[in-house]
Structure formats: structure tokens, C-alpha cells
Amino acid sequence: MHPVSAVMEETITVTQLNTRVKGILGTAREVNDLWVAGEVSNFKRYQSGHSYFTLKDAGSELRCVLFRADAARIGFELTDSLEVALFGSIDLYVERGSYQFIARTARRGGRGDLYARLEELKARLRAEGLFDASRKRPLPLYPKTVGIVTSPSGAAIHDMVVTAGRRFPADLLLAPAKVQGEGAAESIAAGIALLDRAGVDVIIVGRGGGSAEDLWAFNEEVVVRAIAASTVPTVSAVGHESDFTLADLVADVRAATPTAAAEIVLADRHDLSRRADGCLVRAGAAVERTLLRMRARFGRADTSLSPRRAAELVAMRSLEADRLSDRLDAVLRDRVVRMRGRYTAAASMLERAARDLVPIRASRLEAAAGRLDALSPYEVLGRGYGMVVDAHGRALTSAASIGRGETIAVRMRDGTVDAEVKDVRSR
Amino acid sequence: MNGKKKIEEMGFEESMTALEAMVKRLEAGGLDLDESLGIYEEAIALRDHCRRILEESERRVQTIAENAAGTAVREDLDLNV
Numbered sequence: 393m394h395p396v397s398a399v400m401e402e403t404i405t406v407t408q409l410n411t412r413v414k415g416i417l418g419t420a421r422e423v424n425d426l427w428v429a430g431e432v433s434n435f436k437r438y439q440s441g442h443s444y445f446t447l448k449d450a451g452s453e454l455r456c457v458l459f460r461a462d463a464a465r466i467g468f469e470l471t472d473s474l475e476v477a478l479f480g481s482i483d484l485y486v487e488r489g490s491y492q493f494i495a496r497t498a499r500r501g502g503r504g505d506l507y508a509r510l511e512e513l514k515a516r517l518r519a520e521g522l523f524d525a526s527r528k529r530p531l532p533l534y535p536k537t538v539g540i541v542t543s544p545s546g547a548a549i550h551d552m553v554v555t556a557g558r559r560f561p562a563d564l565l566l567a568p569a570k571v572q573g574e575g576a577a578e579s580i581a582a583g584i585a586l587l588d589r590a591g592v593d594v595i596i597v598g599r600g601g602g603s604a605e606d607l608w609a610f611n612e613e614v615v616v617r618a619i620a621a622s623t624v625p626t627v628s629a630v631g632h633e634s635d636f637t638l639a640d641l642v643a644d645v646r647a648a649t650p651t652a653a654a655e656i657v658l659a660d661r662h663d664l665s666r667r668a669d670g671c672l673v674r675a676g677a678a679v680e681r682t683l684l685r686m687r688a689r690f691g692r693a694d695t696s697l698s699p700r701r702a703a704e705l706v707a708m709r710s711l712e713a714d715r716l717s718d719r720l721d722a723v724l725r726d727r728v729v730r731m732r733g734r735y736t737a738a739a740s741m742l743e744r745a746a747r748d749l750v751p752i753r754a755s756r757l758e759a760a761a762g763r764l765d766a767l768s769p770y771e772v773l774g775r776g777y778g779m780v781v782d783a784h785g786r787a788l789t790s791a792a793s794i795g796r797g798e799t800i801a802v803r804m805r806d807g808t809v810d811a812e813v814k815d816v817r818s819r
Numbered sequence: 820m821n822g823k824k825k826i827e828e829m830g831f832e833e834s835m836t837a838l839e840a841m842v843k844r845l846e847a848g849g850l851d852l853d854e855s856l857g858i859y860e861e862a863i864a865l866r867d868h869c870r871r872i873l874e875e876s877e878r879r880v881q882t883i884a885e886n887a888a889g890t891a892v893r894e895d896l897d898l899n900v
Contacts, residue, residue, distance in 0.1 A: 533832060534830070534832040534835075536830070549898065553880055561878050562878065564896075566880070567883050590883055665870055665873055668838060671862065674842045674845075676859065682850060682851070
């Protein structure tokens with residue numbers, strides 16, 4: 393496309409262009425919310441209270457504005473030839489078509505000083521081992537009291553109280569602290585020590601979002617050392633996800649935000665409830681396995697005791713076991729207490745039944761043994777009797793010759809059943 | 820329960836630990852049915868206790884500060900949340 397036709401397509405006014413540039417500058421991350429350091433010159437404060445000056449370094453100059461409200465917050469006077477760092481954003485003055493830096497806060501000493509100090513401190517504390525991964529402690533799973541060091545009036549405490557209300561129930565104990573400005577670091581450090589002495593289970597230290605300047609207290613050595621000295625685990629929650637301070641490096645756990653900190657410290661109530669329920673489901677399944685095992689054992693014992701009625705007895709017992717199993721299901725659903733009584737009754741009934749059967753069987757076996765002289769044992773077996781033999785295959789004719797726990801075998805017409813003697817009662 | 824604390828006096832962590840230990844015992848097997856049911860009964864009581872703690876606990880939100888005498892003083896915090 394020819395350049396002229398592009399011009400033909402859109403012709404705008406100077407105001408429109410400057411306004412457009414202002415819009416671009418206003419949204420460009422590179423020139424907004426940043427620190428810039430240099431030397432103050434041509435400082436002039438007007439009647440309105442707003443100040444205008446130039447910030448310069450060896451190679452360049454920047455026109456700056458400091459509005460009255462912001463000037464009041466700085467805590468020191470800007471004067472010519474002072475080295476400072478200013479925090480603020482670039483803005484375009486549409487009428488003049490020139491840009492300027494709107495300073496919102498300032499620090500003495502300029503960039504070199506401030507950041508060099510931070511880097512030096514970071515290196516020193518790291519060398520001491522304060523940021524070591526090996527120092528990180530696990531957080532308590534179910535804290536009774538959560539200590540919080542933050543401003544009593546900010547969004548952070550509000551967010552944390554609201555979030556905690558939905559989580560595992562714990563008391564919250566707030567040590568109100570000044571989180572920015574003069575004395576903030578000391579206030580935060582004192583709050584940490586106070587909560588530590590008060591016996592909380594975990595401490596959250598933080599504040600809501602703000603400028604790097606607002607968060608600066610969390611880079612101060614006194615705060616870092618207070619966190620490191622805490623005898624209870626600590627969680628840092630300073631600003632937003634993208635903010636990183638020395639407090640984050642030293643804390644046992646770093647949370648991206650105060651809300652996230654409350655969620656990290658306090659588990660989800662429903663998850664915990666589900667976990668407890670899960671335990672019960674597993675316990676129920678284990679009880680059921682025990683029941684099935686016992687049913688299988690009962691079944692085998694019955695067969696060995698009375699081959700003739702074995703099938704019938706087994707059927708009867710499994711019926712009982714099924715009933716017990718049904719009852720167990722009811723137990724799983726509701727209360728076990730009542731069921732347990734019933735089960736105990738059923739179990740003793742089983743025991744009684746087994747006990748009563750032994751003498752009856754013994755007499756039958758004796759009668760059968762008497763006839764063995766005359767009849768072929770195999771013919772007898774064909775009529776539904778069993779031959780009881782010991783481990784060596786010798787026929788057993790008397791209950792007295794069988795001991796509890798011994799292994800015996802019952803020979804039947806079509807096979808042999810191995811059995812273990814549960815009990816022996818002589819007539 | 821084996822001469823230990825009453826369930827009502829147990830904290831959440833203690834209850835949960837006891838509950839998990841019971842599951843392990845049951846799953847290890849080797850218990851007769853009566854013992855199993857006894858443990859299961861206790862497990863139900865513990866689960867119910869855990870639920871009560873989760874659902875019915877009162878939470879306090881307080882501030883703590885040192886007064887001029889250096890004594891830590893606690894006050895209820897009302898954030899209207």
C-alpha cells in the first residue's frame with residue numbers, strides 16, 4: 393500500500409494523537425509503577441502544594457510532578473541536588489505534548505542505595521542459612537489457633553477471616569501491626585514474637601497488595617529475623633502472586649495471597665469429613681472380610697463333624713451367616729451397638745448347636761462301629777454314614793481317643809473330608 | 820477405650836489418628852468378629868466426633884496486644900464478616 397493512501401485513510405488531530413499516546417503510556421507496564429533514581433533539580437513548590445522538578449542523572453533528564461497529598465506522605469523534603477528514588481508512573485500532558493513522571497512516593501538515597509542494600513541483606517541472610525530449605529518446617533495439620541500478623545483494617549485480615557470461616561475450625565488470633573511506613577517493620581516483628589509467646593500453632597505474616605514501597609517492611613532485616621526466630625511454623629502472605637519479599641524467602645511456607653495463606657493453613661472441612669467417612673468404609677469392609685472368613689471356617693467344621701447332615705448344616709449355617717452379614721450391612725448404615733448384641737446371641741447359639749451335636753454324633757458313630765464287624769464299611773458308607781479315622785488312617789471308635797485340635801478324617805462313599813476337632817465331650 | 824481418654828475429650832487430630840489406627844488394625848486381620856465389631860463401634864463414635872468438631876465448633880476471632888504493663892491482652896475482633 394502506498395504511504396499516501398494510509399494518510400488519506402486516517403487523519404487525526406494533534407489532541408487525538410496526544411491522547412492516543414497518553415493511552416499507550418498509561419497501559420505500558422514498562423513505564424508504570426516503577427522506581428526511578430536520580431538527582432533532584434529545579435525543585436519548585438507551588439501555592440497549590442504540588443511540586444514540580446527535574447530528576448536527572450549523568451545522561452538524561454526527566455520532568456517530575458509530586459502532588460500535595462503524595463508529598464505529605466513522604467516524610468522528608470525534596471530539595472535540589474538530593475539523590476532520591478521516586479516511585480510512580482509516566483504520564484503524558486496532552487496540552488503540551490510532553491511526558492512527565494508522576495511521583496507518588498520517594499526514598500532518600502536513590503536506586504543504588506536501596507536495592508544494593510536489599511541485595512546485600514539478602515546475600516548476608518542467605519549465607520547465614522536463613523533461607524535454607526532444610527530449615528523449612530511442616531505446618532500443623534489441624535491447628536487449634538492460627539496467629540495472624542497484619543493490619544487490623546486492611547483487606548488481608550478480612551479475607552483471611554472470611555476464608556477461615558469455611559475451613560477447618562480454628563481460633564484466629566490477630567496481632568495488629570503497622571504494615572507500611574515508619575516503624576512498620578518493628579511492629580510486624582513484635583507481633584510475630586507476641587503470637588509466638590501466646591502459644592499459637594502457626595503464624596501467618598502478611599498484608600494485601602501494594603506498591604513495592606508499600607511492601608518494603610517485609611524486606612527489613614528485623615522482620616526476616618523475627619520470622620526465622622519463631623518457634624512455630626510461619627506462612628508469608630505478602631501482596632499478590634508476583635510480589636516477592638525476603639519474608640517470603642525465610643517463612644516456612646510462602647502463600648501467594650492472604651486468602652491463599654488461610655487455605656494453606658486450614659484444611660477444607662468437607663475433605664476432612666470425607667476422610668473420616670473413608671476410614672469407616674474401610675473399617676466396615678475389613679469387618680465384613682472377617683465375617684466371611686468365619687463363615688468359611690464354620691462351613692468346613694460342620695462337614696467334618698457330620699457327613700450325613702453336612703450339606704444341610706452347611707446350608708443352615710450359611711443362612712445364619714448371611715443373616716449376620718445382612719445385619720452387618722445394617723451396622724454399616726447405622727448403629728452397631730444393638731446389632732452387636734444380636735450378633736453375640738446368634739454366635740452363642742451357633743456354639744451351643746455345635747456343642748450339642750457332638751454327643752449325638754459320637755453315639756451314632758459308636759453304633760456304626762459296632763456294625764462294622766459284620767458289614768463292609770464301604771457298604772455302610774453307601775448308606776450315608778461316615779468313617780472317622782485318625783491321621784494314620786486308623787478308625788476312631790471312641791470320643792475319648794480323640795483330642796481337641798487333632799486332625800481327623802471322615803471317609804465317605806465318594807471321598808474323604810479332613811477335619812480339625814473343635815471340642816470333645818464324653819458321655 | 821483401652822484406658823485412654825474419652826472420645827469427647829479428644830481433639831480432631833487425636834481422633835483422626837486413632838480412627839486411622841483402627842482401620843489399620845482391622846485391615847491387618849487376625850481379629851475375631853467380636854473384637855472387630857468392638858473396634859468398628861469405636862470407629863463410628865470417632866467419626867461422629869470428628870464430624871461434630873468440624874461442624875459444630877465455635878471459632879473465636881480475637882486480637883492480642885501488649886498493654887503498658889507488658890501484659891498480653893486479648894479482645895474479640897468484630898469485622899462484620
